[in-house]
Amino acid sequence: MATDNLTAVLHGIEDLRLEQRPVPEIADDEVLLAMDSVGICGSDVHYLAHGRIGDFVLTKPMIIGHEAAGVVAKLGKNVTTLQVGDRVAIEPGVPCRYCDHCKQGRYNLCADMVFCATPPYDGNLTRYYKHAADFCFKLPDHVSMEEGALLEPLSVGVHACRRAGVGLGSKVLILGAGPIGLVTLLAAQAMGASEILITDLVQQRLDVAKELGATHTLLLQRDQSAEETVKVVHQTMSEVPDKSIDCCGAESSARLAIFATRSGGVVVIVGMGAPEIKLPLINALAREIDIRGVFRYCNDYSAALALVASGKVNVKRLVTHHYDITETAEAFETSRRGTGGAIKVMIHVQPRDANNKVKF
Ligand code: NAD
Numbered sequence: 001m002a003t004d005n006l007t008a009v010l011h012g013i014e015d016l017r018l019e020q021r022p023v024p025e026i027a028d029d030e031v032l033l034a035m036d037s038v039g040i041c042g043s044d045v046h047y048l049a050h051g052r053i054g055d056f057v058l059t060k061p062m063i064i065g066h067e068a069a070g071v072v073a074k075l076g077k078n079v080t081t082l083q084v085g086d087r088v089a090i091e092p093g094v095p096c097r098y099c100d101h102c103k104q105g106r107y108n109l110c111a112d113m114v115f116c117a118t119p120p121y122d123g124n125l126t127r128y129y130k131h132a133a134d135f136c137f138k139l140p141d142h143v144s145m146e147e148g149a150l151l152e153p154l155s156v157g158v159h160a161c162r163r164a165g166v167g168l169g170s171k172v173l174i175l176g177a178g179p180i181g182l183v184t185l186l187a188a189q190a191m192g193a194s195e196i197l198i199t200d201l202v203q204q205r206l207d208v209a210k211e212l213g214a215t216h217t218l219l220l221q222r223d224q225s226a227e228e229t230v231k232v233v234h235q236t237m238s239e240v241p242d243k244s245i246d247c248c249g250a251e252s253s254a255r256l257a258i259f260a261t262r263s264g265g266v267v268v269i270v271g272m273g274a275p276e277i278k279l280p281l282i283n284a285l286a287r288e289i290d291i292r293g294v295f296r297y298c299n300d301y302s303a304a305l306a307l308v309a310s311g312k313v314n315v316k317r318l319v320t321h322h323y324d325i326t327e328t329a330e331a332f333e334t335s336r337r338g339t340g341g342a343i344k345v346m347i348h349v350q351p352r353d354a355n356n357k358v359k360f
């Protein structure tokens with residue numbers, strides 16, 4: 001049995017350490033995973049810098065990382081759906097399965113959700129990690145481990161587009177072209193949107209969005225008012241957007257989303273910014289704009305996997321940097337500074353491509 005279980009543990013603000021942890025013991029419905037690829041998410045960086053996100057506060061050391069894929073190393077005795085050696089994407093949140101939300105299929109709202117690297121629960125930037133078998137998604141041979149890890153953010157994009165009701169011919173406005181805005185763009189395209197305008201404050205991010213197929217990109221200035229910008233959005237798109245999806249969390253962006261959306265349309269808020277912001281609510285209600293929240297994803301992993309496996313969505317362009325787990329500190333530095341146009345920084349727990357069946 002392996003003894004090296006090098007693990008990235010967040011002890012407090014600006015205190016991320018690599019240390020040895022015992023290899024976990026698995027329960028009957030769990031699998032032990034030899035971790036392969038773990039992407040860094042904005043929330044990981046936020047916990048490192050601030051020690052909290054809203055009500056989730058780091059009060060004890062926590063293993064970081066939740067955008068991940070690994071290889072099944074051991075099966076719990078009830079597990080029949082996976083085999084040792086299977087390459088899997090890990091859906092990082094495991095709900096209670098018993099509450100009303102779980103039973104109604106909205107398990108992302110479960111109050112007892114155990115979610116990787118959301119305090120107090122450990123994440124999976126570690127060599128060996130255990131997880132509920134039914135929240136592991138077996139990857140076909142032609143899907144890489146990195147793509148498996150990227151199913152996590154892609155599932156957020158799929159969920160956001162499903163909440164927005166994106167479909168054939170939708171005209172979509174996406175605010176923010178960070179990793180989440182970009183996966184939302186990819187999901188919206190795959191779900192049939194005919195026109196997508198995406199905004200950002202950074203031209204480099206918009207260049208990537210254009211490369212990924214955005215119909216229009218719009219560079220915004222920080223002090224630009226929603227009222228001014230909405231005119232440009234409407235002039236640029238062939239029709240007023242019927243779905244707007246905020247993927248940055250700025251007040252100005254949520255305001256723009258409401259003003260820019262056609263009457264009877266939908267505004268979806270994915271971005272998490274200040275807990276309270278000022279919104280043009282009368283404008284929204286008088287035009288019957290539905291404002292909907294998004295919390296992670298729910299039954300979206302299999303669709304995300306199908307999109308990648310079928311070639312309908314290519315997430316590879318999102319990964320700009322690669323590091324070994326021993327270089328975790330540098331990886332986080334690159335991610336938080338956005339060095340070298342960083343979008344998604346991938347940490348490799350095993351040598352890159354070691355577990356891939358075909359050469360990528
Ligand atoms: P990110 O910070 O990497 O990207 C945000 C992008 O928005 C950046 O490119 C930034 O330049 C741009 N931006 C900032 N202000 C803007 C404005 N006013 N108008 C247009 N663009 C603007 O973050 P990310 O990883 O892409 O995540 C995006 C947001 O989604 C974050 O707030 C994150 O917390 C949130 N998020 C929410 C969920 C959820 O379940 N609801 C899940 C994942 C991430």
Ligand code: ZN
Nearest residue numbers: 096099102110
């Ligand atoms: Zn539940």
